[in-house]
Amino acid sequence: MINIKTKIPGPKSARFLVELKKKNGGYGVPHPLVFSGKGRGVYCEDIDGNRFLDFASQIATNPLGYNHPELLKIVKSLKSFPVKYAGQDFTVREHLKMIDKVLSISKGMKQAFxxxxxxxxxxxxxxxxxxxxxxxxxxxxxxxxxxxRTLGALSLHHSKPIHRxxxxxEPNKELPFDESAGDKLKDIIKxxxxxxxxxxxxxxxxxxGGYRVPERKMVRGVYSIxxxxxxxxxxxxxxxxMGRTGKWWSFEHYGIRPDVFSAAKALQVGATVSNMFPDEPGALSSTWGGGSVVDMMLGMKTIDIIKKEKLLQKNRKNGKYMMKRLNELEVGNIRGRGLMTAFDLQDSRERDNLVIESAKRGLLVLGAGEKGIRLIPPYVVNKKEIDVGLSVLEKSMKEIRKKGFKHSGKICNFMGCGDGS
Ligand SMILES: Cc1ncc(COP(=O)(O)O)c(C=O)c1O
Structure with missing residues (x-):
């Protein structure tokens, strides 16, 4: 259950966030809470004792929610040091096991890094x-x-200009995100x-960039070119x-097999999967490739649990339910696949207001694109919890649409507070 006992941020969280804002060189617009580590399933607690419903999943990195007993068991089982090995040069068994696990859900792929x-x-x-x-x-x-955010990856970037x-x-060309992409690609080739x-x-x-689902014609066209x-x-x-859209990998919805694909977040480690790795030793490397042993163990167990608990099917079902419920709200452009859904507000100001108002009422959501809100709860979410989340959204929406609405309080020191920033 959501349980908000203090103003948001609570006094303890506010003290930490003030310090963080002074000292963290990469300070952005954090959610106005500091996690305590407590919580269960889709609910998490802050250090002020407030309990939130999490529809942001730590930006899609936490597919099984808070304190999943099987994952907690792994964390508690670690009894040796180091937990991080320089895996490309000094290997532990988990490196091979992790690669095998990733390949077990990547049909037709033979190698991963x-x-x-x-x-x-x-x-x-x-x-x-x-x-x-x-x-x-x-x-x-x-x-x-x-x-x-690394410079190579940023060269491919066409989202918010501030990032670049x-x-x-590196030199890059941009294709439109619609059915005309294939024609544009042909022009470039010509x-x-x-x-x-x-x-x-x-x-x-x-x-x-906005939780947009590419048209089948766009993907198939570009792929075949x-x-x-x-x-x-x-x-x-x-x-x-990692199953968020109801299939292990979202490209599977298009019946294609990429030459290379990248994974991370919910996998707990980064992985690049391909059948065309360079065969010159040293062409690719990374000291801590695979992160720590615990990251790999958690990533492998996450895959096992998704399989065992049939969470791909569950995500498809819950995604449909979420869409149905969203259709009952006064929001536009509802879209998504599985448990990766979004909708639009009138403009970025209204969107930012909704993120903040929802947080004050105990629901964590993230923006996406220009004026969208993404809804990405952990896969363990049930229908009742979806109902709770959507009813908070509905109440928050009513509040922010009142004439002359404006946020006030400490929250404005940390978040954009609806000024469109
Ligand atoms: C599609 C996509 N690729 C790459 C990244 C970068 O991942 P990381 O922040 O772990 O470097 C993100 C992060 O949000 C992402 O959404």
Missing amino acids: LSNSGAEAVENAIKIAMRKRKEKKFTISFQGAFHG KGYML KHGSQSVGLVILEHLQGE CKNNKIPYIADEVQAG
Whole structure:
């Protein structure tokens, strides 16, 4: 149950956040709470004793929710040090087991490379493709694309301009995120030659850029042009992968098999999966590839639990229910797949207001794109909890749509407070 006992942020959380804001060089717009580690399933608690319903899943990294007993058992079982090994050079059994586990859910794929984050998984996908393309001049990605914050991944980026501003990036061309993408790709090939294209990369359910579901015609068209011209086709599954959309990988909804794909977040480690790795030793490496032993153990167990508890089917079912309930609200452009859904508000100000008002009432949600809200609860969510979440959204919406509505209080020191920032 949601239980909000203090103003949000609570006094203890507010003290930490003030310090963090002063000292954290990457300070952004954090949610106004500090997690205590307590909680169960879709509910989590802050250090002020408030209990929230989490429809943000730690930005899709926490598919099984808080304190899942089987995952907790793994954390408690660790009794030796180090827990992090320099896995590309000094291996533990978990490195091979983790690779095998990833391949067990990646039909037709024979090799994987482990890293520590989504951006690294994408960087390595870029490298794999580039190594093969001797005459490449640029990469190709899509309008709204987000592939991570390292400079290679940022070169593919077409989401918020602030992410790229002032950085020196690799040459890239942008395709529209619609059915005209294939024609645009053909034009590029005609003008520059297919050999100039280093790679094409796509999120098969676009995350940060707005939770947009690509049209089948767009994906199949671009994919077949890539195949015909031997252009490496990369799927970025960092956010939409690991079962969130009701299939292990979101590209599976299109009946295609990419040459390379990247995974991370819910997997707990980064992974780049492909059948075209360079065969020169040293072409790819990473000291802590795969993160720590505990990350790998948790990632493997997560896959086992998703299989055992049939969570792909459950996500499809709950996703449909979520859509049905969303249709009863006064919101626009409802979209998504499985448990990766979103809707739009009138503008970014109204969206930001809704994120804040919902947090004050104990529901954690994230924005997506220009004016969207994403709903990505942990896979363990049930219908009743979906109802609770949507009723908070509904009440929050009523509140923010009152004439002259404006937030006030400490929350405004941390969040945009509806000024559209
Ligand atoms: C599709 C996609 N690719 C890559 C990344 C980067 O992942 P990380 O933040 O773990 O580097 C993200 C992160 O949100 C993402 O959504």
